[in-house]
Amino acid sequence: MKRGEARLLEHIEKTFRFPGDRRLLLGPGDDCAVLRHAAGRDLVITTDEIVEGTHFLPRFATPEDLARKLLRVNLSDLASMGEVKPVSCVVGAGLRRDTPRAFTLRFMRALKAEALRFGISIAGGNLAGARENHFYMTVWGESSGSRLVTRYGARPGDLLFNAGPLGRAAAGLEILMGGSAAEKKLFPGLVGAFWRPEPMLAAGALIGREGLASAMLDNSDGLARSAAILSGLSRCRVIVSVGEGACSPDLRAYAERKGRPWRHYAVNGGEDFGLIFAAQARKLAAIKRLLPAAFVVGRLEKGSGFEIENFDGKISVFEHF
Numbered sequence: 001m002k003r004g005e006a007r008l009l010e011h012i013e014k015t016f017r018f019p020g021d022r023r024l025l026l027g028p029g030d031d032c033a034v035l036r037h038a039a040g041r042d043l044v045i046t047t048d049e050i051v052e053g054t055h056f057l058p059r060f061a062t063p064e065d066l067a068r069k070l071l072r073v074n075l076s077d078l079a080s081m082g083e084v085k086p087v088s089c090v091v092g093a094g095l096r097r098d099t100p101r102a103f104t105l106r107f108m109r110a111l112k113a114e115a116l117r118f119g120i121s122i123a124g125g126n127l128a129g130a131r132e133n134h135f136y137m138t139v140w141g142e143s144s145g146s147r148l149v150t151r152y153g154a155r156p157g158d159l160l161f162n163a164g165p166l167g168r169a170a171a172g173l174e175i176l177m178g179g180s181a182a183e184k185k186l187f188p189g190l191v192g193a194f195w196r197p198e199p200m201l202a203a204g205a206l207i208g209r210e211g212l213a214s215a216m217l218d219n220s221d222g223l224a225r226s227a228a229i230l231s232g233l234s235r236c237r238v239i240v241s242v243g244e245g246a247c248s249p250d251l252r253a254y255a256e257r258k259g260r261p262w263r264h265y266a267v268n269g270g271e272d273f274g275l276i277f278a279a280q281a282r283k284l285a286a287i288k289r290l291l292p293a294a295f296v297v298g299r300l301e302k303g304s305g306f307e308i309e310n311f312d313g314k315i316s317v318f319e320h321f
């Protein structure tokens, strides 16, 4: 996401923040919107898009890759709200005129299989001609009644946690963009992390049900950007401090091969789609016990803005190419 794009998003969120609809419990600015449609039954809704030239290049994207990723990035937003059961989706595509029919059929087949895998239906969609291929989806789920987790509740003194991969998708994208054939063979897990992020629905549900987090979002644009968002919305200073344990062995091997610190990928890299959450320090033991895959990646203090400890590389908030 570019800086200008972030500013535009802020403006959009301000414009629509108070729509005067009492059923809208949570409006623009979070991972999902929340609509009350019956007492105690809230609808949790999000939308996302994958655009050729922004999120992928045709030379390394199969229709199956695109279908899987489209569904997963949307589900990841549901996961970041806490205990939400995905229900259904509508899907759309803008396709170049020269797109082979077989491509579209394969996309649909893969999307159906993926929806089945996550137990949701495909309720409808739209198809149009376009100059660049793009694929978009709106997905919704139901909250079960346990409190949803927004981006707004973090407090000074909280710890910052990550559950899920860090930096692996960015390394995967780098390999897809310009890696050698040997690198593609050596690091299938990194490439897989880019194309098949695992929406952390079970972890998100547990965090919501157990009331572990004070604020949460999914890590779509990198740890630095997530820290900036949390800092702005929760009005805290976020100190990001990523320990050696956060580095997966394949990312370590890849970063060494490229002569770059692995934190370059972990801090700046986007599209990991893990969960970033703030939690009171007294919850540390419970989090370790209930969610052993989560680890501390920083802390929150009084103040504003964010800083990155133990990494002196350039902090560039993640930009798509």
Ligand SMILES: [Mg+2]
Binding pocket: 031, 076, 077, 080, 217, 218, 219, 220
């Ligand atoms: Mg999100």
